[in-house]
Amino acid sequence: MRIIIDTDPAMGTLGGDPEDSFAIMLALNSPEVEVEGVTIVQGNVPAEKGYSNAHHLLRLLDREEVPLRRGCLRPISAARKTQNTWLEQRAGSKQITEMVEPSGPEADAVSFLIDSVLANPGEISLVTIGPLTNVATAMQRAAEFAGALGQIIMMGGTAACAGNISPAAEFNYWQDPEAADIVFRSGADLTMVGLDVCHQTHLRPKQVEDCAKGGTDLGQFVFKATAPWFKIMAAGSGSEALHLYDSLAMAVAIDPSLVTLEESFVEMEIGSGPAQGMSVSHHLPFQRAIFGHPETNAKVALQVDVERFDALFRSRVLDWIAGA
Ligand code: RIB
Ligand code: CA
Secondary structure: OEEEEEEOOOOOEOOOOOHHHHHHHHHHOOOOOEEEEEEEOOOOOOHHHHHHHHHHHHHHOOOOOOOEEEOOOOOOOOOOHHHHHHHHHHOOOOEOOOOOOOOHHHHOHHHHHHHHHHHOOOOEEEEEOOOOHHHHHHHHHOOOHHHHOOEEEEEOOOOOOOOOOOOOOOHHHHOOHHHHHHHHOOOOEEEEEOHHHHOOOOEOHHHHHHHHOOOOHHHHHHHHHHHHHHHHHHHHHOOOOEOOHHHHHHHHHHOHHHEEEEEEEEEEOOOOOOOOOOEEEEOOHHHHHHOOOOOOOEEEEEEEOHHHHHHHHHHHHHHHHHHO
């Protein structure tokens, strides 16, 4: 599968969720997917930091040939005050990686997405592991974009569980509800890998410590960059483990049989109330009948084979870091 990874990587920003970068490593170390590019979106951290973190990672992995583009710096709607405050509060976060400023086309991920997909109709899929701002903006800018895509495999949303950024909403969709709404209305071939399955995955500090013992530069960087996040997790949820949200979404692109998918009609809550950014999934037929949605617009993941996912992640990411 030819893919473009749309991501908000914070591995390299102190206090940011480092998880996207594991998903990028998984993709680059998996023959089932061919990474055509990495596009950066606002989210975990401002895209200016995400771009610098991805630039550092690709250099560390000796994969600088992979096209890297910076995309949207803010959510689609300027009225999303809390979401914009989230970014402003993180603009000053300390960087482990050096800040790098893209020039010219490198700062235009949306054009890269449009040009790549329209030049290869039906061939290129997106694995989105951050908010959907870049993808939705591409859909708004080029009417034929959605129809020319292969699939969109999204880390995002909830089908039947509580949110993480709020009781109602998962972070990626919450950070740009309008963008998620545009994508769910687009008619594209959507797979939603939400918290229902992502919260069953875990990465624990000792696993990172062990792979850092290999003494590689990559291992040392990963260890240094994840330590603060493990502490934040411990303080927040009491469990010193992080969820491998984005790596699971990437794993679904590599091996869809890892999850059980159900056809659903998913609609977004784009009001300004406490449930803003919630994905409402009608994956039970009676729900679609009651609420007048005979059609479906996405496949949602409801179960995951955690053992098989863990084995894939261990062999293609942790063992690789240890010996990279
Ligand atoms: O809600 C989980 C998502 O938010 C993941 O993509 C994680 O990287 C954060 O961006
Ligand atoms: Ca992410």
